[in-house]
Amino acid sequence: MRDGRTFRMFHRETDAGKVTRNRDAIFDLHATSLRWLEDYTGIPYPWGKFDFVLIPSFQFGGMEHAGAIFYNASSVLLEQSATQNQMLNRASVIAHETSHMWFGDLVTMRWFNDVWMKEVMANFMAAKIVNPSFPELNHELRFMLSHYPDAYEVDRTAGTNPIRQQLGNLNEAGSLYGPIIYDKAPVVMRQLERIVGETGFRDGLREYLKKYSFGNATWLDLVAILESQHPGRVAAWSHAWVEERGRPEISTALRLSADGKVATLSISQRDPLGRSIVWPQELQLALGYPGRTELVPVQLEGANTSVAKAGQKQAPLYVLPNGAGLGYGLFILDPATRSYLLRHLESIPDALTRGSAWVDLWENLLEHRIDPSKFLDLAMRALPKETDEQNRERVLGYVSEDFWQWLPADARGVRAPQLESLLRQGISHASTASEKAAWFRTFRNTVLTKEGLEWLERVWRREEKIAGLTLGETDEIEMAQALALREVSDSRQILNTERERIQNPDRKARFEFSMPALSADPVERERSFQRFRDVANRRREPWVLDCLTFLNHPLRRQDALRFIRPSLEMLPEIQRTGDIFFPSRWMAAVLSGHRSTEAAAIVRNFLASNSGMPERLRWIVLTAADSLFRSSAS
Template structure:
């Protein structure tokens, strides 16, 4: 991405080759001059809210006609021209367009065919007022794109503009509430194919120069972050479902893998569209539904209307996938399809409400997937998919509210995270419970109908619901949507009654971290009340159990227990409904009982809540890590539900690496490895065996265990009951290298030869220095990440950092920790939306020592001017390090 001087002078575009004769261009340059008009202040970098609001009042009816020339070589620039048509209501004012590129990448500029000389300031092209009369205008600009959002490879590229990166590729109005109709023409090498938002209208090869010109149809009105195209060596697969044609573009070279997955991929899309049409009462709103399977895509998916992008391996599952993997694919497809209505048809006015499109995509996905998986406990799945990840943020000093302020669109990427993806659906489910599902659906239908192909904000939906709901939605929102954190709900027995008392966990954290730099400026106390319509409490007296349904709308609640056995219960476990949200601490007796009996609870949802609660107890220092590890490992072989088994495997893996001191880990490793192999041998399905095998590959450190994995990689031993896939073999090879086996380089050489897909070959080649036993090679790779070009393939970079900072190497590599933290702000500015937090998680994930915790604390204290959102992400990523290191002190 180009860099700009912090306080640049106003610049003028110099005359460039174009439709204007050179002499006339020079005359225009002299006459128009180069100076700010009217002495007004120039717009700053990014798109400030004030600029966006002003444009929304004065610009309407926008259309982009974009022509791009895509060269065959990555080293050659992408060039283009855009004709921007719009209605202009601000005669006498300058027009500000957004283009985040150096001045020399701006070509000829015309207004209604007349050449003008714009002023160029960082991130903007300013068309002078004297060139613009009120009415319908067309501004045409020639340009050279930067590569910041074009994700270019030698024979493939794709545009990813979310949230504010369209302006790195072409001049636009970069704000979500100036929707536009988009026409696109691409000139590409003859051997390439391409896909875009609009349908392909024509492909012209008449020039005879080995290049083809593709013209795509004009789209319905969409926001700039949704504009996209992909081009390169692509294969197509087309299918019809329910009278609708779907086309999938991909680069997968394993034809059997494609064939094995294709029907399910198309079926799931068709089912999702049909469900959403029924729920919303609105037919699918766009002209086509193509999908693009992108190798090593930065996200799971991206909802470009007409050309939805997916991470290829999320669609093309390997042989004998686990049930959670199949569910994950279905949810991803349902999520992106829900965006066609929630986010694409109706879009937030400003990115402070980006959470709205994500919450409804996840919320709807949880419902869409139910019919395709009738054997799955979907209440359990909702709990597993949302609560633990959201708690991982809300319990930290870096917690953020669901709805966050945003002064400038350049910071929009910092708003994404677990709170909008995981907490918000839980909160929305609580709102649906409070108002009733039919009222909730009717409110959403009214909201979508009133704003179709337009923009709306959270207050618009609140107003729609408040008009028909029995709840004061605005008051409810002030806590659940506009504040960070979660309640702490303490439950105790009082002679035949259950007493629930809530406090604000934020207040306790604030008191515990008084003076901490992470909470500087935070309110000392808030004393919030978190209303919840339903909190189920499990009570157990030996084998006798009761479940009590409680409403907690005030500071406390009391519920009578009918037919309660005499005496106090052995176990009090709150939140077993799987919808309620908060920290539910255990008393001493309940903790001991639950640790012994969690595996025996029924139904499966109760077990999942139990294991999550025990994990929270460990994080709070109220349960020894080894006790939790032993309990989870013992429960794993007999766990009948695959979702809970996956949860247990994750607990074993996370506790083993993060919470056990090195000496303890080495001591228990033989026992842990035997226990996991025993669970694998007894697993009932190939998919479940394969998932457990992944855990074994992750945790194995004993000589015997490493030798067995090497035999499997060399195909001298074949595990029974499941296929050892290419991805598993690659994971073994990488793990053997990290563990320093003597012939690691030869193993990696052979693994590279086994790979047949060029994208997977390229990933392994990139990763090789991170896997090397040579510290100099590892350091050289790490230093390359300080440069933007070294970070282009973000998913590969994260894999490399995970290998560099693996727990087996982390303490020896602790010198990289502070430089990793120092890069976070730069990565926030230049990376895609999930990259900053993922970078910090990868950099910190291998550490648990007090020394590493001290480095983080000193870094935060030494940088009081750190971007607050980056500081928040650092506090989120380092929270478990802080807790684990405290347990070791």
């Protein structure tokens, strides 16, 4: 019972302590979300009963039904080692699904081309709901870090799609979902709220929910309501951001006068897909000075914008076009800014500007404008000084990706001892369990040296404890898998012991399924892959993705070339028989570990010899292959 209302939770978790530890938080999070939504929408909860069902190995984070929400059990029942991010993610998924009771269930899209709308509304509401429960957090930073990098992951690729798409046939509805809807659309929705104002936005939504209660509506119905309240401001903006695909490429040009002041500062935007689209948006230009940054608001309307307000200012050390984490696009950093950031990024005082600089720097690395080895130098120097946990986790993620995807194999070996020692220090100096967990996870993902592996094995064997960090069953499973992938001498025995240790039957079955994919024997790995030709063996999709990730791990990428072509050939069948995210996750799991020119050639040849492939499937391949295409070209 919360607020006089009964909520019911159904689960099949066998670890009673885990349930007890998490139960109150799960009920409270639902009650808080529900109360907030009733207030914001002005409409009481419409469905009477409220249940949540925790499903093991559920392929979605959650799924709304009027009056009952299904969750992936592991996203709401957290381990003791859960990071702050995992706790936030749990609060967000609960707020997201609860929002659907209004956005999706009370008012439903007319047709599936508008599914994005209920998803973005749910995410947008979730951010508003979750923020007050984590007052110690920098929410602007969280919004930026949780949406921009994931949206760019798709929007930077040749396979990207518009937020709102034409959909001829319902059997393609699944392919509409993805980061463009879950991550770009909230960014775009925040722009809309800035255009019409917070109150104007809420009032527009109230009118929309009231007008279409227990009925259907389209995105254009909402645009019409907002356009009538704010004439001329919404329809054209909606076209560029919502109906077209891709992101602008934005560069700045700074000219100084003889006395060292800003003479002119201009911003230009370009459509990398060659359609000459112009994306109207508001930026907060950050001009960097020793110990401080100055924000200059700019409204981008056309292809070129002159920043008059920057004129006569003191020459900045760097120019960051998306200060305050506001702007969306590929921001090409000028050479002076790039080199300043590589040397001094960690000295930027404001966490949001720093986080934004990290994201931009990474995007510039992907454009071959930053040396991956210099990026790693910067990250290793900056990490011990980073005071914001969200930035730290983001940078640790970049370190793993840089290490496996961008550094050549021989450079990895050279850098490993220093990196591991840094990560070990991070684990022991961290002040909270969640911070320790983040350092530890990166260590486990990147460890290569003999000493590092011996230490990890001692931790896995429970011979050595990490002070202040309790490792649960899931952690031990992941350690065993990491050790097996690195083919430590007793890896087969480690896997067998781990199987015996696992108490939870669902986790045990999933682990057993993954064992052949972890084998040091290539023949056994081949059999593991061949299983997936039978649809019955693809029924538990997260299990399949585990295996594909292990089979194609960077340490085995040369041997795994043989899996690429058959995986591509199976894609149409995967789409026919699998759930909505499966085709893109299947492709991503196969290609994520590869970076060789041979791997890139296999994908290109496949695309060339299958020119009749449906456009959406082609987009899925192009998106999954983007990182491979970029890194193999370096």
